[in-house]
Amino acid sequence: MARRPVSAASGVDERLLAEATRLFAKRGFDRTSVQDIVEAAGVTKGAMYHYFGSKDDLLHEIYGRVLREQTARLEKFAASEAPAPRRLKAAAADVVITTIENMDDVKIFGQSMHLLAPGKQRAVRAERRKYHEQFRALIEEGQRDGDFRTDVPADLVVDYFFGSVHHLGVWYRRNGKLSPGQVAEHYADLLLTSLNDKETAE
Amino acid sequence: MARRPVSAASGVDERLLAEATRLFAKRGFDRTSVQDIVEAAGVTKGAMYHYFGSKDDLLHEIYGRVLREQTARLEKFAASEAPAPRRLKAAAADVVITTIENMDDVKIFGQSMHLLAPGKQRAVRAERRKYHEQFRALIEEGQRDGDFRTDVPADLVVDYFFGSVHHLGVWYRRNGKLSPGQVAEHYADLLLTSLNDKETAE
Amino acid sequence: MARRPVSAASGVDERLLAEATRLFAKRGFDRTSVQDIVEAAGVTKGAMYHYFGSKDDLLHEIYGRVLREQTARLEKFAASEAPAPRRLKAAAADVVITTIENMDDVKIFGQSMHLLAPGKQRAVRAERRKYHEQFRALIEEGQRDGDFRTDVPADLVVDYFFGSVHHLGVWYRRNGKLSPGQVAEHYADLLLTSLNDKETAE
Amino acid sequence: MARRPVSAASGVDERLLAEATRLFAKRGFDRTSVQDIVEAAGVTKGAMYHYFGSKDDLLHEIYGRVLREQTARLEKFAASEAPAPRRLKAAAADVVITTIENMDDVKIFGQSMHLLAPGKQRAVRAERRKYHEQFRALIEEGQRDGDFRTDVPADLVVDYFFGSVHHLGVWYRRNGKLSPGQVAEHYADLLLTSLNDKETAE
DNA sequence: TATGAATGAGAATTCATTCAT
DNA sequence: AATGAATGAATTCTCATTCAT
Numbered sequence: 001m002a003r004r005p006v007s008a009a010s011g012v013d014e015r016l017l018a019e020a021t022r023l024f025a026k027r028g029f030d031r032t033s034v035q036d037i038v039e040a041a042g043v044t045k046g047a048m049y050h051y052f053g054s055k056d057d058l059l060h061e062i063y064g065r066v067l068r069e070q071t072a073r074l075e076k077f078a079a080s081e082a083p084a085p086r087r088l089k090a091a092a093a094d095v096v097i098t099t100i101e102n103m104d105d106v107k108i109f110g111q112s113m114h115l116l117a118p119g120k121q122r123a124v125r126a127e128r129r130k131y132h133e134q135f136r137a138l139i140e141e142g143q144r145d146g147d148f149r150t151d152v153p154a155d156l157v158v159d160y161f162f163g164s165v166h167h168l169g170v171w172y173r174r175n176g177k178l179s180p181g182q183v184a185e186h187y188a189d190l191l192l193t194s195l196n197d198k199e200t201a202e
Numbered sequence: 203m204a205r206r207p208v209s210a211a212s213g214v215d216e217r218l219l220a221e222a223t224r225l226f227a228k229r230g231f232d233r234t235s236v237q238d239i240v241e242a243a244g245v246t247k248g249a250m251y252h253y254f255g256s257k258d259d260l261l262h263e264i265y266g267r268v269l270r271e272q273t274a275r276l277e278k279f280a281a282s283e284a285p286a287p288r289r290l291k292a293a294a295a296d297v298v299i300t301t302i303e304n305m306d307d308v309k310i311f312g313q314s315m316h317l318l319a320p321g322k323q324r325a326v327r328a329e330r331r332k333y334h335e336q337f338r339a340l341i342e343e344g345q346r347d348g349d350f351r352t353d354v355p356a357d358l359v360v361d362y363f364f365g366s367v368h369h370l371g372v373w374y375r376r377n378g379k380l381s382p383g384q385v386a387e388h389y390a391d392l393l394l395t396s397l398n399d400k401e402t403a404e
Numbered sequence: 405m406a407r408r409p410v411s412a413a414s415g416v417d418e419r420l421l422a423e424a425t426r427l428f429a430k431r432g433f434d435r436t437s438v439q440d441i442v443e444a445a446g447v448t449k450g451a452m453y454h455y456f457g458s459k460d461d462l463l464h465e466i467y468g469r470v471l472r473e474q475t476a477r478l479e480k481f482a483a484s485e486a487p488a489p490r491r492l493k494a495a496a497a498d499v500v501i502t503t504i505e506n507m508d509d510v511k512i513f514g515q516s517m518h519l520l521a522p523g524k525q526r527a528v529r530a531e532r533r534k535y536h537e538q539f540r541a542l543i544e545e546g547q548r549d550g551d552f553r554t555d556v557p558a559d560l561v562v563d564y565f566f567g568s569v570h571h572l573g574v575w576y577r578r579n580g581k582l583s584p585g586q587v588a589e590h591y592a593d594l595l596l597t598s599l600n601d602k603e604t605a606e
Numbered sequence: 607m608a609r610r611p612v613s614a615a616s617g618v619d620e621r622l623l624a625e626a627t628r629l630f631a632k633r634g635f636d637r638t639s640v641q642d643i644v645e646a647a648g649v650t651k652g653a654m655y656h657y658f659g660s661k662d663d664l665l666h667e668i669y670g671r672v673l674r675e676q677t678a679r680l681e682k683f684a685a686s687e688a689p690a691p692r693r694l695k696a697a698a699a700d701v702v703i704t705t706i707e708n709m710d711d712v713k714i715f716g717q718s719m720h721l722l723a724p725g726k727q728r729a730v731r732a733e734r735r736k737y738h739e740q741f742r743a744l745i746e747e748g749q750r751d752g753d754f755r756t757d758v759p760a761d762l763v764v765d766y767f768f769g770s771v772h773h774l775g776v777w778y779r780r781n782g783k784l785s786p787g788q789v790a791e792h793y794a795d796l797l798l799t800s801l802n803d804k805e806t807a808e
Numbered sequence: 809t810a811t812g813a814a815t816g817a818g819a820a821t822t823c824a825t826t827c828a829t
Numbered sequence: 830a831a832t833g834a835a836t837g838a839a840t841t842c843t844c845a846t847t848c849a850t
Contacts, residue, residue: 012809028317030232033844045846046811055845111316115230149395152388156380160392163369164362171361178358186354190362193351194396214834236820247821248836257820416830432721434636438824449825450832459824515720518634553799556792560784563777564770564796571769582762590758594766597755598800618813640841652815655842 013051015041017065020058025104029059029112059112060120066105067127073098074134084142085195089188091138092161096184099168107169132158139195148195161191215253217243219267222260227306231261231314261314262322268307269329275300276336286344287397291390293340294363298386301370309371334360341397350397363393417455419445421469424462429508433463433516463516464524470509471531477502478538488546489599493592495542496565500588503572511573536562543599552599565595619657621647623671626664631710635665635718665718666726672711673733679704680740690748691801695794697744698767702790705774713775738764745801754801767797 019040023032034055038048052058077091099106113124136158142148164187172183221242225234236257240250254260279293301308315326338360344350366389374385423444427436438459442452456462481495503510517528540562546552568591576587625646629638640661644654658664683697705712719730742764748754770793778789 028232030230031317034846035844044811046848047809049846050809111313114313115233152392153380156385156388157392159369159373160366160389163367163372164365166369167361167365170365178355183358186358187362190354190359190396193398194392196395196398235818237818246836248823248838249834251821252834252836432636434634435721437822439822448832450827451830453825454830515717518717519637556796557784560789560792561796563773564793567771567773567776568766568769571765571772574769575765582759587762590762591766594758594763594800597802598796600799600802639839641839650815651842652817652844653813656813656815661841 012041012043012047016043016048016051016058017061021062021104021108024059024062024112025107029055029108029115056117056120059108059116060124062105062108063113063116063124064127066102066109067124067131070095070098071127071131071134074131078134078138083147084138084145085147085192088138088142089192091135092188092191093184095165096168096187097180099165100172100174100180100183103169103172106166110166110169132162135162142195146197149197152195157191157195160194161187164190214243214245214249218245218250218253218260219263223264223306223310226261226264226314227309231257231310231317258319258322261310261318262326264307264310265315265318265326266329268304268311269326269333272297272300273329273333273336276333280336280340285349286340286347287349287394290340290344291394293337294390294393295386297367298370298389299382301367302374302376302382302385305371305374308368312368312371334364337364344397348399351399354397359393359397362396363389366392416445416447416451420447420452420455420462421465425466425508425512428463428466428516429511433459433512433519460521460524463512463520464528466509466512467517467520467528467531470506470513471528471535474499474502475531475535475538478535482538482542487551488542488549489551489596492542492546493596495539496592496595497588499569500572500591501584503569504576504578504584504587507573507576510570514570514573536566539566546599550601553601556599561595561599564598565591568594618647618649618653622649622654622657622664623667627668627710627714630665630668630718631713635661635714635721662723662726665714665722666730668711668714669719669722669730670733672708672715673730673737676701676704677733677737677740680737684740684744689753690744690751691753691798694744694748695798697741698794698797699790701771702774702793703786705771706778706780706786706789709775709778712772716772716775738768741768748801752803755803758801763797763801766800767793770796 016037020032020037023036023040026032027036034045034048037058038045041048052061073094074091077087077094080087080090082090113121116124132155136154139148139154139157143150143154168183172178178186218239222234222239225238225242228234229238236247236250239260240247243250250260254263275296276293279289279296282289282292284292315323318326334357338356341350341356341359345352345356370385374380380388420441424436424441427440427444430436431440438449438452441462442449445452456465477498478495481491481498484491484494486494517525520528536559540558543552543558543561547554547558572587576582582590622643626638626643629642629646632638633642640651640654643664644651647654654664658667679700680697683693683700686693686696688696719727722730738761742760745754745760745763749756749760774789778784784792
């Protein structure tokens, strides 16, 4: 029932995905009608149902892309030779930057994931969990190396940090006084500092 | 046009608000019909429209309550005699606990605020900004006193922390391995630690 | 079921009638809610239902007033001593002026009479017929006296003229270039001229 | 937003328009529900909203047709070679006949135009003004030629006459004693006579 | 690959009226 | 004489999806 894009190059599906992303972020999933999307993409409803099995499919596909890309980026940072704290900081800063650069995707995550059909929701959650686990592994590595405090659970820290990151969509304004790079630096710094060993610190 | 409950004791409006909160959190605002709400509350649609001008009004009223309560709590903590870091930590831990205890409200905030009519959305945002500012004032006080680092903007820290707090609704499970108190302690600790002055610390 | 105003002096019923007239003319009967009327009059719904049995009653009462007044005026003109053409012309001019002065009533007649309950509609029609008949009698008198042509049925002329009069509500603007008196003079003149005997005229 | 019938031949839109006309004339616009219309036309509500953007659109389209047809007819009469009075009389008689033959349309005009959305109302008024202006031009031509009196403004005469014409919907009964042709002859005659030059006449 | 007509279920909201007080 | 809470039926309109072409 859920047909997949036949080819990534056909253009029509790309346009549909792009417009859907924009509209979902702007008005919310339920407030965006299939009609709105196809009009914005300049195609007909029939065409959309040719490429995507349903409106839900569209949302699911948007999530899929974002997660695939994020995971790929994180893997690059995690694989470097540097010590854990340095790798973690770089990865954290990077995730902030990419989040800001793909704000629409992030907004959709926060506002619409709960609207996905249960099955697809589970799939997305599982994917995201894998992503979080890679991040957690970095923290745990730092804890084992004695670089990070151990009195706070690594996965709680991950949730703590990603909460902040997702929240960027709520407060960050492109034309505000902080550049994406500055926010990334502050966020990564706050994360690293909060992992400082207290014994050492005092 | 938007009629308000005349008295908090009439019962019908209370019941409507309670059921609406529960359902909005569970299914999302757009997926919850007025029919669902009135059925759950055991009243007729007409009665609902007697007390609330619209479905939006219901959501707005829910936000209003939460914000009024949160602001009241924060004021208590901010007013104590203790030094800023202690007051901040207590307030931070408290906000985590109350967030967990009122998870439905918090979920609704994250998922549905963008669905409010623009005017009401502005009103809620303004109210929340006032709340954030009280929090920021505490951090700035600590910075002035030399207790906190000053190389990170206080309002960025506030957004960083409240991002984490709102995210609780996404990951925290009541029957998980961490009690609300433990999460609160960790969160407040991470916040305070991340504000440690580096010069002093290293 | 249909309670009548207890007293014409109580004030509340007067206010209700006045506001209802204004609103019915402005938005139409069906688009004006009982709520709108009572709010404009500064009373509650209960009060309105105390004085008037229904929304229909309100409309019916408005018609009643207009017709009573119009009939009274016409009787005065018809009863004078002057020859029929002069009396007709005076009556015609007067009906134009009063129509302009009570534009709201006239608009309501044109737009909402068909919305009355059938029984009440019949009653109003009967009343209006009586009014038209007085007018027709004037014309017939002129025809018998040899002042008016006889090759056109008097009642057709009455309908012809009152069509024009009711239409004033559609086109006449108070601040236009013609004063009510000028319009009245033209209308009465057109009526009288159109009744000129052709044989004599040519 | 307001989709228009793609083709006049599809049938469904024709049927909707015909039934809507019949029902609006009989019960009034506000008292006719979309449900009533689609049931009478034997289609579903969805189908109706496929062809017409709203109930208002339906009404607007009805007006559009009538005006287009009327204008076309008038142009034919105005273009003939005869002297102005003869052309005016023919046009006036024709408008009476077509009005009687399309009584439903005319009733709707009188009773429901004020219910149209302001924008559409303006559009219809503008169209009708153009129609009136053609009529007025005929009268002015007769005035210039010395065939008609000049002491009464031509546009007042137009409103005077069309008031009578619209009023036909209120009083004319098909099975009454006057045929449409007879009424048309009387009306046109009254109009022409009322334009007679008094000097000449007396 | 694409169209666009058609469906049918459900959405929020309005409203005249009643009635206990 | 007046209130205001409550009803319940009706109303317009939206929308994801299907299907013959």
